[in-house]
Amino acid sequence: MRKRRRGSIALTLLCATALLASPGLLAGTAFAAPEPQQGKSLEQVREEIEDLYRQAGTATDAFNLAESETRTQSAKIVEIANLVVAGQDRITSLKGRAGAAARAQYRSGGLPPGAQLALSNNPTQFLDGSDRLRQGEKATSDLLSELNRTQSDLQQYAMDATAHWEKLEANRVKQEASKKQVEEKIKAAEELESKLEAEQKARLLQLEQEAQYKAQAAWLSSGAMNGVTGAAASEAGKRAVQFATAQIGKPYVWGAEGPGSYDCSGLTSQAWLAAGKRIPRTSQEQLRLPKVAIKDMRPGDLIIYFDDATHVGMYIGDGAIVHAPRPGRNVTLTGAGSMPIKAVVRPDA
Template sequence: MNRRHCAAAAITLVCALTVLTAPVEAFAAPSPPSPAASRHASDPGNPVGSGTGAKKPSKVSEPKKKSLEEVREEIEALYRKAGAATDAYNLAAEKAKKQSSEIVRLARAIVVGRAKITELKSQAGAQAREQYRSGGLPPGAQLVLSDDPQLFLDGVNRVREGQQAARGVLGELTRTQQNLETYSKDASTNWEKLEANRLKQAEAKKEIKKQLAAAKKLESRLEKEERARLLKLEQEAAYKMQTAWLSSGALKDINREASASGKKALAFATAQIGKPYVWGAEGPDSYDCSGLTSQAWAAAGRPIPRTSQEQWRLLPRIAIKDMRPGDLIIYHDDASHVGMYVGDGAIVHAPRPGRDVTLAGAGSMRILGVVRPEK
C-alpha cells in the first residue's frame, strides 16, 4: 500500500466514523374532540333535525385527562427507553472504535509487508544475477568441480549455504505474501463491521432523540406547580420502593468494606456529584449512568465494559447479600441502568436527562442484580 492509498484509507476511515445526526421525529398533538351537537333534532333551526326520519347526533365524550401519576409513569417509561437506546449507541460506538483501531493496525502491517516483499524480491534478483554472471553456476558449484580436496569441501558447504539462503528467501517471500492476503481480508471484514456499527449508532441516536423529545413534550405541557408536584411524586415513588427494599431485610448481612480499588472507584464517582447527565457522555463535565461507572473503575485501574448491559453480561455476578461498596447494581429487566453501591443502602448514579449525578436509595428502582468489577 503506497502513501496515496494510506492517505485515502485514513480519510475514508474518518468519514466512516462520523455519525450523522438524524432529525428528531415530530410528535403530533392529540386531535381535539368533535363538538357534540348543541341543539335538539326537533329544533327547526337545526339542519340535522330537518326532514323526516332525521337521527339524533351521538354524544361524543370528552377524553379522560391523565392524572399526574400517569404522566409521571409515562415520562419514566420514555426515559427508560431512551436509556436502553443510549446503551445500544454506546456499545456500537465502542465496537466502531475498536474496529477502526484494528483497521489502522492492519493498514500499517500491509505497508510493512509490501516493503518486505520488495526487499525479498531484490535479494532473489541479486542471487539470480550472481548465478548468471558465474555462467549459470554459483561460485560454490564451481569449487565442487575443483581437483583440490579442500576447495571441493569448501564448495560443497557453500552450495549448501546458497541453497538454504535461496530457500529461505523464497519461503519468507511466500509467507509475507500470504500474510498480506490475510491482512487484506481482515481489513475488509473489519470495514464491513465498522459500517454496520455506524448504522446502528445512527439508528440508536434517532431513537434516543425520539424518546427524549416525547418526554420533554409531556413535561412542557405541565404548569409550574404541576412540575413541582411531578418531582415530588418521583421522590415519593423512589422512597416507597427504597422503604420496601429495606423492610425486606436486604441490608441485614451487608456490612462489608470496600477493597482498595473499590475505594478509589468510589472516590472518583462521588467526586462527580452535581455534574449533569448527558446521554453518551463519559466525563469529565457530564456523564450517563454507565459512563460514570466505567470511568470510575478505569480511574481505579480496572477497565470495565462501557455499557450497563455489557457490564451485566460480562462482569462476575454476586448475591445482593454479598455486595460491598464499589460493586455495581444493575437495574430494570433490560439492564438499562446502573449505579455504584456506596454503602448504607445507597448508590451514586447519573439518573437521566434533566438530572445531575447524585446519591439515591439502592432499592429505589427495580434491581436486576449486582456485579463486581474485581475478580
C-alpha cells in the same frame, strides 16, 4: 440491630432529601397544582415520561455498545494496517535479496556444475565452490519460501481488514439507529414535560421522588438489607466511590463519559477507571462482571437495574447508591432499592 439502624438512617436521609426538594412542602402547605389536560393525571404523565426515558436508556446502552465495538474494530484495522506496511517492507527486502542472488548467478556464467568441473584447473577449489553453491541454492529456496509466506500473510491481512471494515460499518449503522431512537424518545419526553406549568413540573419532581422513596421503603421492609454485613470497601472501591460522589450535581447526558457530564454507565466505568480498573462501557456488559449476593455487597460494587440491565448505579453503603439517573437530572444519591434490582456485581472481585 445496628445494621437496621443504619438502614433506617439512610432511609430517613433519603426521605428528608425528597421532602426538602419539594416547593409545596417547604411552604408548609398542601400542594394543589392543576392536573394536565387531555384527561391524564399528573401521575400518568410522570409514568409516561419515565417510560420514554427508560426506552431512551435502552437505546443509549445499544449506542454505547456499538460505539465500544466500533473502537475495537478501528483499533484492529490500525493494527492490520501496521502489519501490512511491515509485510510490504519485508517483501521489498526479500525481492532485493533475490535479485542479488540472481545477479551473482549470472556473473558465474550460469554453467551447470559438470561443465564448471571440466573447465576448472583446480578441482579442490571447484568442490569448495560447489558446497557454497549448494548453500546458496538452499538460501535462495528459503528466501523464495519466505517471500511466498509473506505474500500469503498480506492476502490474509487484506481479508481480515475487509471483515473488520464490514463490522465497523455494521456498528456505524447500529449507532445511527440507536442515536435516532434515543433522540426521538428524549424529544417525546421533553415535549410532554414542556406542556406542564411551572407548578406541575415541581409537582412532577416531587412525585418522582415520592415513587423512589416508596420503592426504597418497600425494599427495606422486605428484609433485603437483613444480614448485610457492611463490609468495608476495597482500596480500589474507595477510590471509585470517591470519584463517583465527586461528580454529584453534574448533568446526565446520554453517551457521555465525563468530565462535565455522564450517563449511568459512563459514570461507573469512569469511576472504576479512576480507581485503576478498566471495566466494560455499558450496563449490560457490566452485568457480566462477577456477581455477589446483596448481603455481601460493599461500597464500590455496582447494582444493575431492570430486567434488560439498562441502568446501573454504584453502591456507597447504608442502602444508598450514587448514579446518573436520566436526561434532565443530575448525578445524585438515591436508595439502592428505588429501582428493580437485577444483580450486584464486583469489578475488583
